[in-house]
Amino acid sequence: MTGSPRDLLLADRARTEARLATLRGDFRSVVDASRDTNADDEHDPEGATIAFERSQMGALVRQASQHLDEVDAALERLRVGSYGACEACGRAIAAGRLEVRPTARTCVSCA
Numbered sequence: 754m755t756g757s758p759r760d761l762l763l764a765d766r767a768r769t770e771a772r773l774a775t776l777r778g779d780f781r782s783v784v785d786a787s788r789d790t791n792a793d794d795e796h797d798p799e800g801a802t803i804a805f806e807r808s809q810m811g812a813l814v815r816q817a818s819q820h821l822d823e824v825d826a827a828l829e830r831l832r833v834g835s836y837g838a839c840e841a842c843g844r845a846i847a848a849g850r851l852e853v854r855p856t857a858r859t860c861v862s863c864a
Contacts, residue, residue: 823856
């Protein structure tokens with residue numbers, strides 16, 4: 754594993770927080786832009802509707818928020834000493850799985 758699990762999780766958390774801040778800013782921009790226009794975006798042949806963009810951006814914000822929660826939960830498991838143990842069967846989660854997905858809660862067999 755490259756770096757300690759804590760280092761990997763903290764780096765992942767920092768990246769996710771930065772991404773979330775950017776996404777929230779983009780979401781605000783889409784909402785603000787739609788407020789200042791009276792365009793009929795539902796019938797615009799030029800592309801996606803403002804409502805679609807807002808919905809898509811909202812989904813990305815929720816996804817990043819959920820990942821941040823997963824990282825925090827993994828950091829808590831690390832703190833209490835249960836990190837790396839499968840929550841379903843109790844066996845160790847393979848190091849390779851944790852390296853690729855440091856927030857993993859289950860081993861490959863139980864996933």
